[in-house]
């Protein structure tokens with residue numbers, strides 16, 4: 001039985017206990033999948049799982065009242081968000097059923113776009129897409145193009161330590177045994193630039209932010225949403241203007257509120273309609289948290305996130321010894 | 323009027339000429355996003371794909387000061403405060419170059435609201451008058467484009483002042499309005515009449531690439547019929563994450579918010595884009611919210627575009643078919659599908675209580 005069929009069978013079996021199961025289905029064209037909300041056996045047929053299932057569906061878990069029992073299909077990285085939500089008691093274990101998957105990596109449609117643009121082709125015109133021998137094969141403007149997955153895979157997948165869902169009630173397929181180390185080499189490389197260069201980089205990037213808050217709303221852990229201090233009118237913390245200050249200020253709010261909670265799933269960056277590399281900001285804080293607290297968010301349901309915890313003397317911070 | 327020809331290698335010279343007297347906004351690439359930026363020598367416009375962000379801000383900025391104000395206390399009587407108000411309108415002469423027909427047509431939807439016999443939005447009107455559109459016809463539409471279904475086409479020049487069509491070696495340049503004439507008075511443009519036929523072939527092939535058109539007009543009545551059918555709206559909005567990408571990047575979404583921002587005794591009244599997909603959009607001071615869920619809000623976005631707006635304004639749909647709300651939605655909410663379902667799916671009658 002294929003992994004996808006095994007998953008479908010598990011959902012059919014558990015559906016009677018649940019109000020809805022959230023998975024992925026076919027989107028508007030061959031390169032896009034879209035969140036699928038399964039409430040009947042007939043819906044299960046529409047379920048898809050392949051490297052185009054990019055969305056972290058756990059972002060929906062905090063959007064239902066506590067009366068509902070929700071099933072959610074998760075890849076390894078997505079499952080860490082579920083764990084983090086549990087750690088913070090933002091969801092209840094008995095209200096969530098986790099359908100865990102092993103995941104070899106997803107495509108980064110931004111990279112697909114770039115790879116096609118380099119050949120003077122436009123991702124928006126792809127007419128067919130499939131996977132063969134480790135390649136993403138697309139038909140676009142009358143040409144068949146093979147893009148090696150290694151080239152168009154999301155960066156997070158290349159450094160993934162958690163290919164298998166770290167929490168699950170059902171698990172389909174065979175667990176993957178590899179685990180890559182994450183050395184935060186990207187952050188270190190970025191930090192080799194001078195402060196001015198880095199500031200200039202972010203100035204340029206943030207300039208095109210439209211303050212749509214897709215980054216915030218796609219994030220499974222950014223749970224204030226309708227009550228976000230970036231938008232509240234009373235008090236009016238962040239100006240309504242669209243200058244760099246406001247845009248950057250919001251990203252700082254987002255990043256710092258996610259410190260030690262962010263699992264680096266990359267949904268913020270994926271959701272951004274103007275391709276701002278937001279994950280780099282989150283990764284910087286992730287690196288600091290790892291170095292300071294030896295902590296990786298969303299890996300242990302019983303752990304207390306370091307910034308939601310109080311220790312008189314932190315293990316790695318010399319607070320009183322001077 | 324005669325058709326003209328612009329050779330590929332004269333493009334930057336022409337942009338240079340246009341930019342001498344005006345702000346010229348051109349689509350440029352920043353990472354994988356295409357956004358409109360002022361043209362300057364050395365800037366390479368991206369003309370082979372639709373911009374992520376439409377040129378909406380050229381006429382309707384994301385944020386603008388409508389007026390500045392200053393309070394002055396009477397030193398003799400501190401309870402007496404005078405206020406001085408200055409209207410601030412920033413409307414530089416502008417050419418939007420290289421937008422698509424849908425981008426320019428978006429403003430026709432604005433016009434019916436902000437420039438009417440009864441209501442004139444002065445800031446909008448001033449910028450509208452000062453902005454001209456040199457539009458590029460699409461030769462190869464994207465999967466999310468559907469202009470043909472809302473009564474337009476990849477070469478529809480309505481709302482544009484000059485229409486460019488890619489032909490071999492350059493562009494066919496055609497005036498599309500009286501005001502466009504001043505833009506094409508350039509020695510860089512030569513006679514293009516011989517290329518008219520080729521341009522027609524480009525137009526026809528772009529239109530056929532869009533596939534068969536579907537008819538959204540029955541949605542006008544059907545969306546009203548489905549107003550109380552919240553089951554339908556919960557179903558189609560399930561995946562929506564309530565961000566503002568669809569509305570902010572929509573060439574026809576025209577809603578705004580007004581905020582007085584004051585520091586000490588002076589401040590500005592600013593107008594900013596608003597989005598009906600946000601919980602805050604209809605949140606009332608009392609705390610009551612008539613559109614408390616994303617289902618209510620998506621109903622408004624689709625209903626407004628395909629039913630209430632055409633009802634109020636005598637027919638036209640408030641959508642230009644550019645497809646950005648589909649292609650740039652983080653979860654691929656597809657407005658075409660929702661409109662189609664609103665027509666096809668039987669309406670659930672509300673239960674009698």
Ligand code: SF4
Nearest residue numbers: 219262264265266268
């Ligand atoms: S901040 Fe970005 S990377 Fe971190 S959890 Fe949220 S969406 Fe994922």
Ligand code: SF4
Nearest residue numbers: 209210212213215272
């Ligand atoms: S998703 Fe991108 S454009 Fe939207 S608010 Fe976030 S950074 Fe800005």
Ligand code: SF4
Nearest residue numbers: 562563565568651655
């Ligand atoms: S439809 Fe898409 S873009 Fe619009 S608010 Fe919902 S998630 Fe955001």
